[in-house]
Amino acid sequence: MSTRTILITGGAxxxxxxxxxxxxxxxxxxxxxxxxxxxxxxxxxxxxxIEDKPNYSFVKADICDFDTVLKVITDxxxxxxxxxxxxxxxxxxxxxxxxxxxxxxxxxxxxLQAAKAYWESLPEKYEGKRFYHISTDEVYGALELTHxxxxxxxxxxxxxxxxxxxxxxxxxxxxxxxxxxxxxxxxAKASSDHFVRAFHDTYGMPTIVTNCSNNYGxxxxxxKLIPLFVNNIRHRKPLPVYGKGExxxxxxxxxxxxxxxxxxxxxxxxxxxxNIGGFNEWKNIDIVKTLIRVTxxxxxxxxxxDDDLITYVTDRAGHDLRYxxxxxxxxxxxxWEPSLQFEEGIEKTIRWYLENQxxxxxxxxxxYQKYYEEMYKGR
Ligand code: NAD
Ligand code: TYD
Numbered sequence: 001m002s003t004r005t006i007l008i009t010g011g012a013x014x015x016x017x018x019x020x021x022x023x024x025x026x027x028x029x030x031x032x033x034x035x036x037x038x039x040x041x042x043x044x045x046x047x048x049x050i051e052d053k054p055n056y057s058f059v060k061a062d063i064c065d066f067d068t069v070l071k072v073i074t075d076x077x078x079x080x081x082x083x084x085x086x087x088x089x090x091x092x093x094x095x096x097x098x099x100x101x102x103x104x105x106x107x108x109x110x111x112l113q114a115a116k117a118y119w120e121s122l123p124e125k126y127e128g129k130r131f132y133h134i135s136t137d138e139v140y141g142a143l144e145l146t147h148x149x150x151x152x153x154x155x156x157x158x159x160x161x162x163x164x165x166x167x168x169x170x171x172x173x174x175x176x177x178x179x180x181x182x183x184x185x186x187x188a189k190a191s192s193d194h195f196v197r198a199f200h201d202t203y204g205m206p207t208i209v210t211n212c213s214n215n216y217g218x219x220x221x222x223x224k225l226i227p228l229f230v231n232n233i234r235h236r237k238p239l240p241v242y243g244k245g246e247x248x249x250x251x252x253x254x255x256x257x258x259x260x261x262x263x264x265x266x267x268x269x270x271x272x273x274x275n276i277g278g279f280n281e282w283k284n285i286d287i288v289k290t291l292i293r294v295t296x297x298x299x300x301x302x303x304x305x306d307d308d309l310i311t312y313v314t315d316r317a318g319h320d321l322r323y324x325x326x327x328x329x330x331x332x333x334x335x336w337e338p339s340l341q342f343e344e345g346i347e348k349t350i351r352w353y354l355e356n357q358x359x360x361x362x363x364x365x366x367x368y369q370k371y372y373e374e375m376y377k378g379r
Contacts, residue, residue, distance in 0.1 A: 010085030141180030245285030277325025
């Protein structure tokens, strides 16, 4: 593929920063443009190590601002787009669905329209172009939790064969499943996925969509379960577990997601959908106990000393019970596999947050702190 100038949206966020870092380091001949509005979730400190590289540039812009997006795409002769910019936190979407519709739906439409306007103006049109949309497994809705104690998983990978790996039901999210989003976040992501596919079907735009499971790793904003809880354990603050902690999520190390994005961007088939996940299901309460055990050990406290921080709080409205991705299509067709055992990935992640307290303090100051207090008032 001849793509050489790639626009990555949302590159200052959690997953986006790992994708930008991978592309900037791995492809010195590509020009990588990171377009990000720098909302509360975007932080250029996530990219300090690559910001001076000659093949990297940053543009502060809103994806909903069609004129600016079109100008950036046109002036830079962008031939590939990896679109990650979004509002991404379910709890925020429950409080403020309008912002999610605006950014995730209208923002994606604005990206698509701008790419279409520029690419259709070229003699070669869509040849050698790619619009790659990053989505979530949450669009499929929730799976049944038929085996609360867990069963032997039907599928394994190198990285999912660790001793804690279990499956909590027989059904999995496959690419052909009907969309059944439940939260305003997943409804907005589902809508954006439909627009991306519509641009392929209607205009012939070479699009790809991937739906990935929950990511974990460095630089995740500490409103999400893992960084929030590691930080709270360190400071001996309560750990607000929603409901009974029985909900199941399928966790993937963020660098494995970034590797999958690289592979699919270059070798994926246009108009296809690929599910990305590590066959790594965990009940929230088991994750929380693991976080306490490992964080305590790394801080030199007796393991489990902070178990009493666990605080069961009112459940999240419409809380999806179980997510579990079947990623065999990606494994079979493109040979991708997660690289890390969960035990290894989670320890690496916790260590990173403990060693980067400055980063946490920086992103949890100011506006975010006010929001946080508001969100947890009364829980
Ligand atoms: P994040 O919230 O950490 O980062 C989002 C980034 O988008 C931030 O840098 C923010 O500044 C930017 N942004 C938000 N609104 C914008 C706008 N209007 N214009 C330009 N930039 C804007 O999110 P994340 O967890 O890194 O997720 C990235 C993408 O991956 C999202 O599309 C999300 O739906 C998807 N995804 C996330 C997960 C996960 O576990 N985090 C799993 C699967 C898919
Ligand atoms: P989260 O990291 O918000 O990701 P998502 O909702 O996209 O899966 O939450 C992961 C799981 O942890 C989810 O089931 C909700 C639960 N959770 C809590 O129990 N307490 C918390 O404070 C948070 C943020 C999440």
